[in-house]
Amino acid sequence: MSIDPAGRVARSTARPHSETRRHAPIRTFLHTDDGVTIDSVYDPPSFVYDTSAPPSRIPVFVIAHGFTGDVDRPHVRRVAEAFARYGAVVTFSFRGHGASGGRSTVGDREVLDLAAAVAWARELGHTRVATVGFSMGGSVVLRHAALYRQEHAGRTQAHSDAVVSVSAPARWYYRGTAPMRRVHWLITRPEGRLVGRYGFRTRIHHRDWDPVPLSPVEAVPKIAPTPLLIVHGDRDGYFPLDHPRMLAQAAGDHADLWIEPMGHAEHAADDELLGRIGDWAVTAGG
Numbered sequence: 509m510s511i512d513p514a515g516r517v518a519r520s521t522a523r524p525h526s527e528t529r530r531h532a533p534i535r536t537f538l539h540t541d542d543g544v545t546i547d548s549v550y551d552p553p554s555f556v557y558d559t560s561a562p563p564s565r566i567p568v569f570v571i572a573h574g575f576t577g578d579v580d581r582p583h584v585r586r587v588a589e590a591f592a593r594y595g596a597v598v599t600f601s602f603r604g605h606g607a608s609g610g611r612s613t614v615g616d617r618e619v620l621d622l623a624a625a626v627a628w629a630r631e632l633g634h635t636r637v638a639t640v641g642f643s644m645g646g647s648v649v650l651r652h653a654a655l656y657r658q659e660h661a662g663r664t665q666a667h668s669d670a671v672v673s674v675s676a677p678a679r680w681y682y683r684g685t686a687p688m689r690r691v692h693w694l695i696t697r698p699e700g701r702l703v704g705r706y707g708f709r710t711r712i713h714h715r716d717w718d719p720v721p722l723s724p725v726e727a728v729p730k731i732a733p734t735p736l737l738i739v740h741g742d743r744d745g746y747f748p749l750d751h752p753r754m755l756a757q758a759a760g761d762h763a764d765l766w767i768e769p770m771g772h773a774e775h776a777a778d779d780e781l782l783g784r785i786g787d788w789a790v791t792a793g794g
Contacts, residue, residue: 545609546600549579550598551598564633567596568632570625571640575643575691577602578709602621603618604712619648619651619721622652626652630666646673647677672739677747687772688746700712728763731759735793743776746773
């Protein structure tokens with residue numbers, strides 16, 4: 509495991525390109541294995557490698573947003589625009605969020621939503637897929653990578669070739685900070701779920717987990733040999749630094765840990781950091 513407090517790695521030869529032309533995005537509803545419709549957007553890259561290059565030569569980033577986000581939120585669109593300088597981008601709204609169907613299970617069955625998005629990216633011709641998740645989405649990309657391994661690619665085509673988890677928890681039911689106590693009120697209380705529905709466009713399932721899903725810290729040892737990057741802010745108000753350190757320790761030598769001077773998730777990740785993540789993912793994903 510390599511740890512760099514500044515989060516810096518050697519730059520690859522893959523550089524962001526200046527925008528020359530941009531094809532129209534594709535918007536559709538995907539269907540998960542359990543029948544939920546997922547609002548999804550495909551953005552071609554904002555550069556042109558070669559006008560005759562097939563999608564198989566262009567990496568794709570599949571973005572898993574945080575709790576109460578959705579595909580149309582400005583902070584999600586900003587992330588998509590940043591990664592479009594390095595490859596194509598698939599964004600989607602988790603179940604219960606935005607225009608997607610179903611109700612949020614706050615990181616449990618959302619793995620099926622991400623699997624549908626990754627499979628769609630591969631159907632579009634991309635052979636190198638990097639999954640990048642933030643906060644709740646950060647826990648989902650870890651569990652997805654553990655559950656959808658490349659050896660099952662012939663069956664699912666939903667595996668990832670590189671994984672980036674930003675501001676993710678290491679363990680479930682954490683209530684050690686005031687923001688997380690507010691999140692638990694939103695999830696567990698009827699009045700909180702009403703606030704989620706009408707205040708955040710997020711429909712939250714009323715049932716408890718049964719069974720409790722694999723936790724992020726239990727998932728990371730199962731991700732190897734897929735390259736893994738764990739990014740966390742030293743001023744994160746939701747999850748303190750013991751969370752990323754637990755994840756990195758459990759992951760072992762195949763993971764990189766970046767402790768960044770930032771707060772929490774998409775809102776705190778500036779363009780410079782997103783650029784370094786994009787460069788890392790392109791290099792790590794082959």
